[in-house]
Amino acid sequence: MAGSHKPFERVTISQVAEAAGVSRATVSRAFSRPHVLKAETVARIRAVAQTLGYAPNQTARALSTGRHGNIAIIVPDVANPFFPPLIRAAQEAAYEADYCVFLGNSDESGEREDGLVGRFAGQVEGLILASSRLPEARIRALAAMKPLVLVNRDVAGIPRVLIDTAGGAADGVRHLVALGHRRIVYVTGPAASWSNEQRRIAVRRAAAAAGVEMVALPAVRPSFEAGRKAVAAILQSGATAAIAFDDLTSQGVLAGLHERGLTAPDSLSLIGCDDVAGPMTWPPLSTISSRSREAGEIAVHILFDILRGRGVSDARYVLDTALVLRGTCGPPPQS
Amino acid sequence: MAGSHKPFERVTISQVAEAAGVSRATVSRAFSRPHVLKAETVARIRAVAQTLGYAPNQTARALSTGRHGNIAIIVPDVANPFFPPLIRAAQEAAYEADYCVFLGNSDESGEREDGLVGRFAGQVEGLILASSRLPEARIRALAAMKPLVLVNRDVAGIPRVLIDTAGGAADGVRHLVALGHRRIVYVTGPAASWSNEQRRIAVRRAAAAAGVEMVALPAVRPSFEAGRKAVAAILQSGATAAIAFDDLTSQGVLAGLHERGLTAPDSLSLIGCDDVAGPMTWPPLSTISSRSREAGEIAVHILFDILRGRGVSDARYVLDTALVLRGTCGPPPQS
DNA sequence: CTGTTAGCGCATTCAC
DNA sequence: GTGAATGCGCTAACAG
Numbered sequence: 001m002a003g004s005h006k007p008f009e010r011v012t013i014s015q016v017a018e019a020a021g022v023s024r025a026t027v028s029r030a031f032s033r034p035h036v037l038k039a040e041t042v043a044r045i046r047a048v049a050q051t052l053g054y055a056p057n058q059t060a061r062a063l064s065t066g067r068h069g070n071i072a073i074i075v076p077d078v079a080n081p082f083f084p085p086l087i088r089a090a091q092e093a094a095y096e097a098d099y100c101v102f103l104g105n106s107d108e109s110g111e112r113e114d115g116l117v118g119r120f121a122g123q124v125e126g127l128i129l130a131s132s133r134l135p136e137a138r139i140r141a142l143a144a145m146k147p148l149v150l151v152n153r154d155v156a157g158i159p160r161v162l163i164d165t166a167g168g169a170a171d172g173v174r175h176l177v178a179l180g181h182r183r184i185v186y187v188t189g190p191a192a193s194w195s196n197e198q199r200r201i202a203v204r205r206a207a208a209a210a211g212v213e214m215v216a217l218p219a220v221r222p223s224f225e226a227g228r229k230a231v232a233a234i235l236q237s238g239a240t241a242a243i244a245f246d247d248l249t250s251q252g253v254l255a256g257l258h259e260r261g262l263t264a265p266d267s268l269s270l271i272g273c274d275d276v277a278g279p280m281t282w283p284p285l286s287t288i289s290s291r292s293r294e295a296g297e298i299a300v301h302i303l304f305d306i307l308r309g310r311g312v313s314d315a316r317y318v319l320d321t322a323l324v325l326r327g328t329c330g331p332p333p334q335s
Numbered sequence: 336m337a338g339s340h341k342p343f344e345r346v347t348i349s350q351v352a353e354a355a356g357v358s359r360a361t362v363s364r365a366f367s368r369p370h371v372l373k374a375e376t377v378a379r380i381r382a383v384a385q386t387l388g389y390a391p392n393q394t395a396r397a398l399s400t401g402r403h404g405n406i407a408i409i410v411p412d413v414a415n416p417f418f419p420p421l422i423r424a425a426q427e428a429a430y431e432a433d434y435c436v437f438l439g440n441s442d443e444s445g446e447r448e449d450g451l452v453g454r455f456a457g458q459v460e461g462l463i464l465a466s467s468r469l470p471e472a473r474i475r476a477l478a479a480m481k482p483l484v485l486v487n488r489d490v491a492g493i494p495r496v497l498i499d500t501a502g503g504a505a506d507g508v509r510h511l512v513a514l515g516h517r518r519i520v521y522v523t524g525p526a527a528s529w530s531n532e533q534r535r536i537a538v539r540r541a542a543a544a545a546g547v548e549m550v551a552l553p554a555v556r557p558s559f560e561a562g563r564k565a566v567a568a569i570l571q572s573g574a575t576a577a578i579a580f581d582d583l584t585s586q587g588v589l590a591g592l593h594e595r596g597l598t599a600p601d602s603l604s605l606i607g608c609d610d611v612a613g614p615m616t617w618p619p620l621s622t623i624s625s626r627s628r629e630a631g632e633i634a635v636h637i638l639f640d641i642l643r644g645r646g647v648s649d650a651r652y653v654l655d656t657a658l659v660l661r662g663t664c665g666p667p668p669q670s
Numbered sequence: 671c672t673g674t675t676a677g678c679g680c681a682t683t684c685a686c
Numbered sequence: 687g688t689g690a691a692t693g694c695g696c697t698a699a700c701a702g
Contacts, residue, residue, distance in 0.1 A: 012678095012679060014679080022688080022689085023688070023689045024679090024680080024689090024690095025680095025688075025689060025690080025691095026687090026689075027680095028680060028681060028682085029681090029687095029688085032680090033681095036687075036688095037687070038687060038688090041687080055453060055456065056457070056679090056680080057678090057679050057680070058454070058457035059397045059398050059457060059458050059679080060678070060679035060680040060694090061679080061680055061681075062680095062694095063394050063395055063398050063678090063680075063693095063694050063695065063696090064679080064680045064681045064693080065680085065681065065682090065694085068394065070458075078419045078422050078423040078426065079423045081416065081419075083419075084413045084416075084418075084419050085414050087413050087438070088412070088413040088414045092440065092442075095439075095440075095450075095451070098454075100437055100439075100455060100458070101438060102405075102435055102436065102437055102438070103422070103426060103437070104435075105423050105426045105427065105430075112430075116430070119404075119433075119435050120435060122345075122390065122391070122393035122394060123394055123405075123435070123458075251615045254615075255614050255615070258614075277615065279593075280586045280589075280590070280612065281616065282616060282618070347694095347695060347696090357672080358672070359673090359695090359696080359697095360672075360673065360674080360696095361671095361673075362696095363695095363698095364671095364672085364697090367697070368697095371671075372671070373671065373672090391695090392694090394694090394695080394696090395695035395696040395697090396695080396696055396697075397696090398679065398680090398694090398695080398696075398697095399677085399678055399695080399696045399697045399698080400697060400698085671702105672702090673700105673702085674700085675698100675699090675700080675701095676699085676700100677696105677697095678695105678696090678697090680694090681692105681693095681694090682691100682694105683691090684692100685688105685690080686687105686688085686689080686690095
């Protein structure tokens with residue numbers, strides 16, 4: 001039986017070497033550079049290792065080579081539905097390349113993010129910062145010490161993949177204007193968020209270009225609750241349509257509407273962002289498509305390109321988005 | 336300025352030792368056991384380290400002590416909304432204790448899960464397996480080699496935290512029966528899932544006890560799509576109510592209903608599980624409450640208890656659940 | 671209180 | 687093709 005070892009004790013290269021009647025170096029080669037050994041010896045050593053339950057010690061290997069086989073990914077909030085697909089794709093891509101991934105949750109805090117980076121730094125080959133809340137100077141400093149890829153944060157000179165929701169947001173405004181809306185609310189996301197800035201600016205510009213009013217409403221932190229609480233201000237603003245920072249916030253808005261016996265689009269037209277609610281809300285939420293899964297995968301690949309020593313010092317990968325029309329947009333109420 | 340070092344190069348304990356005019360051991364102590372040194376020496380060494388930009392190398396430390404300061408958590412699907420709160424809570428609890436967490440996505444596959452465990456094993460002090468898809472024997476073997484905590488998997492002798500949805504599921508059946516339903520569908524989850532078995536059995540028993548029919552319908556993998564596709568079979572079964580493996584599946588069922596111009600509870604009463612859809616669906620989904628956030632936090636704390644050497648060899652922590660009534664349950668259609 | 675000595679488990683020069 | 691040294695950066699006895 002191949003599982004009867006002393007608990008909490010690992011088999012080392014030396015034991016395999018002795019059991020196989022070879023030197024430790026040979027065992028090492030059998031695992032790290034098999035092609036330099038006679039195929040037969042490799043097979044024999046591997047067999048012995050198998051029955052002994054030996055597995056190379058990553059830590060020791062890392063200390064010796066400097067390559068840890070780990071990367072880290074830090075997000076502001078794991079529970080925000082925008083991130084899980086990104087995390088999952090990143091983890092899959094890493095797995096394919098025999099890498100392990102650390103996960104960090106910054107809880108929307110730059111300080112926390114910095115603390116996480118510090119802990120990861122010593123045991124990873126590179127970092128992915130998704131929607132980083134860190135000041136630009138700090139990001140630059142980190143990038144100078146560790147390979148770094150940004151997601152949804154546009155810092156010149158640092159490799160980054162951006163989901164360009166500005167286009168979708170502008171489309172949203174134009175669509176609402178075409179329906180007859182003349183005053184549109186933008187329900188804000190986190191102040192330190194690049195995506196939030198992109199959307200806010202896009203909405204403002206598109207509104208200005210169409211000659212309609214745009215009023216920005218703070219929602220502090222993107223969440224269902226924030227959206228629900230924003231409803232009062234939205235209605236009070238006299239706007240007939242709203243674009244929210246993300247779908248989570250939008251779902252809150254929808255709920256806040258329901259609570260008041262109102263509904264979209266009859267009382268308010270609504271557009272979300274990220275397309276994570278799918279057709280799961282009622283009415284099905286119109287939104288701006290996102291591509292977080294792809295973003296995660298691409299970020300990992302860019303990071304690996306850097307690690308392989310290719311001069312990918314200033315990649316800027318932009319993913320387009322589009323308006324996804326479902327059931328929350330319509331003409332303004334007659335009032 | 337304290338950030339001007341050669342990129343990608345770390346300063347070691349020796350350089351600090353030389354610069355501070357002490358031995359390497361002393362520098363080491365200044366960071367790992369400061370209280371055994373004169374406060375003044377600690378301060379001086381720390382100052383030197385600061386200006387040199389020194390930070391302890393986790394990998395070397397781990398190799399020497401055997402303590403990596405890392406744990407790993409493996410889930411079947413990061414993108415399944417049941418897990419992000421669990422992951423997040425686990426990561427927060429680990430952060431408080433100065434631990435880093437590896438994340439693995441098994442993609443509902445036992446083999447994948449095993450592969451992940453193998454990679455993590457060498458660099459973590461313990462593992463958390465959430466909804467493990469591994470055979471029981473394998474879990475036992477792993478637990479014999481590494482501290483291990485299970486979530487939603489009941490293996491005697493292995494520390495585990497269980498979300499007992501059986502109670503909620505039985506309540507659900509009784510509620511449906513009280514409303515007048517006489518044939519109830521259970522839309523199945525993954526075969527290897529402990530939670531699925533719990534729910535299936537609970538529904539069957541409660542149905543039997545109430546003298547009503549229960550028909551089990553496979554949904555392969557818990558997902559929106561699986562639920563959507565299950566609608567045909569549900570309707571064909573002649574049942575007037577359904578309990579689904581989870582909220583994700585339920586949302587799919589709701590969508591499938593909408594597609595056919597039907598709705599809950601008029602055409603079908605529906606109960607989900609996990610309470611992750613909240614009031615976001617339409618109609619708001621009745622469901623069985625879950626407590627994945629707590630489960631994640633507790634699992635980490637149990638793991639730490641084990642690591643601290645307390646004899647927590649057979650913890651069995653059970654979290655109760657309850658039926659959460661919203662808007663998808665009603666009397667059966669007259670037909 | 672602090673310095674000296676010895677490994678942790680592995681990869682990597684060199685020889686043979 | 688394989689074995690014998692050496693060191694990765696740090697901590698853990700043991701002295702003094």
